[in-house]
Amino acid sequence: MVAAGIATIPETWNCTVETIILSWSGGKDSCLCYEALKKEGRYRIGCLLTTINENNNRVNMHGVKRSWIEQQAQRLDIPLEVVSLPEHVTNQVYEEKIAEKLLALKAKGWEIIAYGDLFLSDLKAYRERQLAALGMQTIFPLWQKDTLELAKNFVTAGYKAYIVCVDEKKFLPSAAGQLIDMEFIDDLPYHVDPSGENGEFHSFVFDGPCFPHKIPVQPGEKVQKLYPPDDHPFTFCELVENP
Numbered sequence: 001m002v003a004a005g006i007a008t009i010p011e012t013w014n015c016t017v018e019t020i021i022l023s024w025s026g027g028k029d030s031c032l033c034y035e036a037l038k039k040e041g042r043y044r045i046g047c048l049l050t051t052i053n054e055n056n057n058r059v060n061m062h063g064v065k066r067s068w069i070e071q072q073a074q075r076l077d078i079p080l081e082v083v084s085l086p087e088h089v090t091n092q093v094y095e096e097k098i099a100e101k102l103l104a105l106k107a108k109g110w111e112i113i114a115y116g117d118l119f120l121s122d123l124k125a126y127r128e129r130q131l132a133a134l135g136m137q138t139i140f141p142l143w144q145k146d147t148l149e150l151a152k153n154f155v156t157a158g159y160k161a162y163i164v165c166v167d168e169k170k171f172l173p174s175a176a177g178q179l180i181d182m183e184f185i186d187d188l189p190y191h192v193d194p195s196g197e198n199g200e201f202h203s204f205v206f207d208g209p210c211f212p213h214k215i216p217v218q219p220g221e222k223v224q225k226l227y228p229p230d231d232h233p234f235t236f237c238e239l240v241e242n243p
Helices: 028-040 066-076 091-106 121-132 147-156 182-186
Strands: 018-023 043-053 080-085 112-114 137-139 160-167 201-207 217-227 232-241
Touching: 018 028, 028 043, 028 147, 028 201, 043 066, 043 091, 043 112, 066 080, 066 201, 080 091, 091 121, 121 137, 147 182
Parallel strands: 018 043, 018 112, 043 080, 112 137
Antiparallel strands: 160 201, 160 232, 217 232
16 A cells, blocks of 8 residues: 555656655645645655644644644645744744755755745745755746636535635635635635735645545634734634534
């Protein structure tokens, strides 16, 4: 039996499986990136890499508890590597912390990191520069894929995810806690990217083909938080255990 994180290599291929790092937020695009890597069959995922707010032990920007991310990693049977960041982290500190972790992983021989970015060229270029400075490489398995098609394929493949964070300047706060299904996708305003690539919303995947068992969560309390420097409003939906 092949472990969840190891892609099966076609017998006709004459190639070496390379161990890589997968950037992981716990959301929809992370799972789609995982599936794309698995389908391609060229890589073994050595670890999932997640940034955590050290003040509240939650995923940066998503607000999801670390324990739920750990359950995803356990179901995938892939180790979770965490970068702990201060609550209001500066870009310099962020880059230093990320570099420290990546260099430690590079020492294991893992020199490639996969990201689930779709079309933000500036972000892609930033990641490439950051990794090149460390003597590492980047790959983007979902790059320039049609975002509406990706969102619909996510649903039809059997994945289930809740919206856990909404940028109130870009999307309705009431979307927090909603299930990503066809109705949700069809009802999106024209200015909202179907995959939330512009930061309109973030999600947490609790069930799907890559998990042998679903993660027992359900939407709980909604909280608005204001972020400096301009009190930018975000609405977060707490995920609570579904008994």
